Amino acid sequence: MANSTTAAPSLKARTGSGVALPWRWLGLAPFFLFALLFLILPTMRIVIGAFEAQGGGFTFQNILDLNTDSIRSAYWVSIELSVTTALLGGLIGFGMAWAIVFGNLPKRLRGPLMTFSGVASNFAGVPLAFAFIATFGPAGMIAVWLRTEYGINLRAYGINILSYWGLVATYLFFQIPLMILIITPALDGLKREWREAAEVLGATAWQYWRMVALPILFPALLGTFALLFANAFGAVATAYALTGPQLNIVPIKLFAQIRGDVLGNPNLGYALAFGMIVITGIANGVYIWLRTRSERWLK
């Protein structure tokens, strides 16, 4: 206590004068320099490139050139994939978090589940694809087991891990745990008194969730959804290792374009990347907008 009273005036004295301001900010120079060189300027380079004609000069042509069947469908599949995995991952992750917080499961399940979620949410990319191929692939454990034990050929039923739904199933392996990691603390934040107050006022469990709990969780749910969406939308490695370079989603198309200009127009690559920024940007813009709308009741 004594310390804080002596510290306050001395800090003020140092920061009070007008000359002191730039000096204080100078302490952040390394960070801003790093962010500028390796985050902001490279991104700006993409944005500028998207509006640059091949010989130089401003143009909208690159953006217009995105409007081909193949690129349109790539964006569409990417968005669909990201929305699907974010929704499913969010839903299942929420269910598991609910089960562990409110489902009266043994308390000792919680720690391992949280640790495992930390591991699984980071176990993305190439090795994850290998794990799914080894398990659900044509020569994988499940397929072999079904074939030898029951004579069921999964291929014949159109079940193929190297497909859109195979990709969805694989992405869920990191989307669900990410949801669990983020939403569990939010569920812990729901006070017991809120549920009891609602109950004693005559509300059913469903009325409590609809009118109180879900509105309170809404900002957290929304934020997690935006994060899960961006997480899936930008993912390259898992899809690339699972299905190879021919899958028509934006990040893989961009990957191929950067490696070998498959589109035959280097500036179209910029436009493709710019489109990705715009979409994740919109997703987060919508999130921020909805969040400020839904948080009027927060301090």
Next chain:
Amino acid sequence: MTAFLDLQHLEKSFGETRVVKDFNLGIAKGEFVSLLGPSGCGKTTVLRMIAGFETPSSGAVIVDGKDVTGLRPNQRNVGMVFQAYALFPNLTVAQNVGFGLKVKGVGKQEAEARVAEMLAMIGLPQLGGRYPFQLSGGQQQRVALARALAPRPQLLLLDEPLSALDAKIRVSLRQEIRDIQRSLGITTIFVTHDQEEALSMSDRIVVMNGGIAEQAGSPFDVYNRPATRFVAQFVGTLSLLPATVTDVAAGTVSVAGTAVSGLALPPAAHTGAAVSLALRPESLRRQGRPGDASLSGIVRSVDFLGSVMRTRVEAAGEMLAFDAFNDPALPPPQPGDTMTLHFAPDSALVLPA
């Protein structure tokens, strides 16, 4: 008279621990009853069994002649105010108060009228559009009270509603809650660990300890005629002096060599039994009256509490607290002074040692 709320042989165990033991209580319609006791005495568990949050291990909760023991909380039509922060943060004050009406499917116009009526009752008619975080603690608890009362419950349960508030607001809200309760005539159970709250608000107090009701009675009874040593010590300040019974018939005990007669002895007392002579700080006086007993001791400390001066006097090897009204004309006693204190024998209690 049949009780409106009847608690019959309530028992509750959590695992091996019995939190509430054979608890019986009948409460008349419109009565304000406090459950008073230290934390962990089982008072909150009793309240939660009435609300339906806990199922009794055995026994029954009867409301208005109907056994509600097996009913869910949302089927019981009771109102409850929690210790703190139980307002729904995402709803405005008006929406909070109207919550119970909305889930019951009350029509919009009727609900709005009822909400306005409730907000007027708690004296916050203009705050309907605010969110809970924009209110002070006292305002939040008043809104919580309005929310609990809006659906016209048959019972009002108050779970330490004042203990998270500032001292000043606590006292004013006490009065306000009691006034509203009286004007509505609603049967109310109030759980508290604060004896002052219980004494000032209740028609009846149930003092609980270790899951058992030690005494039930009016504030006057509980304070002046405590049934057990625990009640005597928990309610109000009490100085205990070791004493020996010397004459059962005359009600005489000996305290540090001084004989005090005319006392009401506990029924089991016999000559030579060790007992405690219990004295309230306000029953001691410096000027004796005819028939008074007296004790002498040395002043150890003097605390000035404003209207009252509390002096601690060491007598018979124990500390004796003594309250006197502040008199600017009299010089306060000094530590080290010798002081003689007088008391009427019928104002003293004799408790089993």
Next chain:
Amino acid sequence: MKKFAAWAIFIFGVVYFVLPLIGMTEFSLKMRRGVYSFDAYFKVLADPQFQATFTYSIMLALATILIGVLIVVPTAYWVRLKVPEARPLVEFITLLPLVIPAIVIVFGYIRMYNTSSVLPLTGSAFGTDILLTMGYVTLALPYMYRSVDTGLRTIDVGTLTEAAQSLGAGWVTILGRVILPNVLVAVLSGAFLTFAIVIGEFTMAALLNRPAFGPYMQILGANRAYEPPALAVIAFAITWACMGLIQLVTRFAGHERAKA
């Protein structure tokens, strides 16, 4: 009813998560016909390519952690102590890598630092290594900053600094000897997480054409059958170890604090 639903969804989740782990482990042991063996693992571990790329990625991860700590700790400290008004801006920047896909960032690097630019980092192997490391620092930035900032929240930065200053300590001493030890757990947590992210990273390494572990795994996956699941098991073990270490340091710190 509620408990049944809880168990049902929990068990569904466990089955979904455990199956691929069993699947990859089982597959990785099947290299020798008819019996389970560790052949795939021996083959992978003996591969000089594996050793080279794995070592390379470890070096990159260590460099990433070092640079990340050097950038993040002083920045988070300075923001808390001296420039609180910069907090929203700094936090916004640290969260950008979660919004801008890694592939876009690395695309920007390739075009901005190409051989005909002012800073032709991609012109040499060492320059590209630096670029890749910086890319990894960027990827790790959101996690590192949050971790350290949360750690700083639990200590009274102002008082600690004033106390050190009154004893005559300079800024380097304050940061290195006073602040860093107090947020060591947070820094270590961030470091292990960074390690887990960097060690198997594919996109940036592949596009910058560096011989890292991620691209090696991908190439092996395209050409072999039994080695890839063995690699997956190894990668999973590394991730698990990193998370386990985070738990360990956090718990250890809890005990230390409880004792004090």
